[in-house]
Amino acid sequence: MSIKTNQNYKNLEKNYLFANIAKKVNAYSAAHPDQKIIRLGIGDVTLPLSKSVIEAMHKAVDEMSQQATFRGYAPECGYDFACKAIQKHYLERGVELALDEIFVSDGAKSDCGNITDIFGDNDILIPDPVYPVYMDSNIMCGRKTTLLKATQENGFLPMPDAIEEKKSYIIYICSPNNPTGAVYNKDQLKQWVDYANETESVIIFDSAYEKYIHGDYPHSIYEIEGSKTCAIEIDSLSKTAGFTGTRMGWTIVPHELICDGDELNPMWNRRQSTKFNGTAYIIQRAGEAALSEQGMKECEQSIAYYMENAKLIADVLTEKGIWFTGGISSPYIWLKCPNNMKSWEFFDYLLNELQIVGTPGAGFGSQGEGYFRLTAFGSREATKEAVERLRKAL
Numbered sequence: 001m002s003i004k005t006n007q008n009y010k011n012l013e014k015n016y017l018f019a020n021i022a023k024k025v026n027a028y029s030a031a032h033p034d035q036k037i038i039r040l041g042i043g044d045v046t047l048p049l050s051k052s053v054i055e056a057m058h059k060a061v062d063e064m065s066q067q068a069t070f071r072g073y074a075p076e077c078g079y080d081f082a083c084k085a086i087q088k089h090y091l092e093r094g095v096e097l098a099l100d101e102i103f104v105s106d107g108a109k110s111d112c113g114n115i116t117d118i119f120g121d122n123d124i125l126i127p128d129p130v131y132p133v134y135m136d137s138n139i140m141c142g143r144k145t146t147l148l149k150a151t152q153e154n155g156f157l158p159m160p161d162a163i164e165e166k167k168s169y170i171i172y173i174c175s176p177n178n179p180t181g182a183v184y185n186k187d188q189l190k191q192w193v194d195y196a197n198e199t200e201s202v203i204i205f206d207s208a209y210e211k212y213i214h215g216d217y218p219h220s221i222y223e224i225e226g227s228k229t230c231a232i233e234i235d236s237l238s239k240t241a242g243f244t245g246t247r248m249g250w251t252i253v254p255h256e257l258i259c260d261g262d263e264l265n266p267m268w269n270r271r272q273s274t275k276f277n278g279t280a281y282i283i284q285r286a287g288e289a290a291l292s293e294q295g296m297k298e299c300e301q302s303i304a305y306y307m308e309n310a311k312l313i314a315d316v317l318t319e320k321g322i323w324f325t326g327g328i329s330s331p332y333i334w335l336k337c338p339n340n341m342k343s344w345e346f347f348d349y350l351l352n353e354l355q356i357v358g359t360p361g362a363g364f365g366s367q368g369e370g371y372f373r374l375t376a377f378g379s380r381e382a383t384k385e386a387v388e389r390l391r392k393a394l
């Protein structure tokens with residue numbers, strides 16, 4: 001066959017991190033069918049969708065069953081009602097957005113991966129460790145990536161003064177960070193915004209965990225002065241409203257964001273209207289309900305439940321003298337593997353000996369080696385059982 005393939009794929013790990021973990025867990029499970037495995041690996045929620053969300057979905061399903069209210073193709077960039085709900089959500093933080101700066105999608109992962117479409121061959125700056133989609137999607141299109149070390153010493157919050165070559169980059173920032181749970185404060189984000197404006201860089205700000213923030217930290221990059229000329233923001237309802245299987249997120253591209261003489265907003269609009277046919281009506285109605293006042297109250301209850309799980313995990317680690325961070329403004333606990341174990345070694349130990357699944361820190365970047373991530377998204381019962389197993393074994 002003489003068809004050429006994308007050779008950049010050869011530079012990727014064979015499997016996506018979470019697919020790799022699922023494969024290992026499935027193999028273990030097939031070989032040990034009687035063992036009860038507790039999954040605290042991928043950040044997948046376990047609580048059902050809230051009452052407001054379910055009611056909105058039922059209503060939307062009924063509308064789809066009637067000729068008069070049936071909907072076909074959704075607007076590619078989102079129904080007005082969904083964009084308005086998102087606009088209001090930002091306004092509550094003092095951030096004003098035009099409706100056409102909001103692009104509804106099927107989640108942050110897709111948008112993080114797809115955003116590369118509107119950029120040319122730029123250098124990319126990625127914190128290490130971080131959500132692996134940033135790195136993988138840029139490797140897929142052959143971009144040159146520079147890593148910025150996030151370490152215990154810098155509180156897992158690398159700053160622009162650590163950049164060796166001061167120039168223009170596409171800069172990925174995830175705050176609260178996945179996997180470490182570290183959150184940038186206003187002053188730190190201002191330094192990033194200033195760096196980006198000064199060097200004509202673009203920040204891609206992933207705020208998927210903003211609803212977990214505890215304390216006085218920015219929830220959106222647009223709370224920072226000067227950010228609209230340098231930042232795109234990607235957010236999702238996956239972790240906020242339990243939409244991991246329901247799928248709705250959004251990307252904000254401000255009109256002020258101009259690169260190389262081109263406004264990025266119409267480019268993203270062109271990209272989405274060409275390659276995406278919109279998020280389903282039923283789902284956008286669900287998202288609208290999640291973002292309503294009552295919907296947000298319900299989200300907060302679920303988040304409080306998960307954060308109690310985080311506390312249970314944190315307590316056992318404290319008791320055992322195992323260093324960890326996170327679990328305060330994030331549903332993830334980021335711990336140092338005991339006995340100087342490497343990340344995958346600890347993964348194997350937990351799976352084989354305690355039947356607990358976590359995520360090896362090394363999967364998020366080389367600086368994650370020796371660390372491990374546990375999620376608080378399990379059920380209370382499963383989390384308690386995992387904690388007991390850890391208490392006995394560690």
Ligand code: MLT
Pocket residue numbers: 041042043044109131178238
């Ligand atoms: C994670 O576990 O890091 C996330 O759930 C993955 C994702 O959001 O795609």
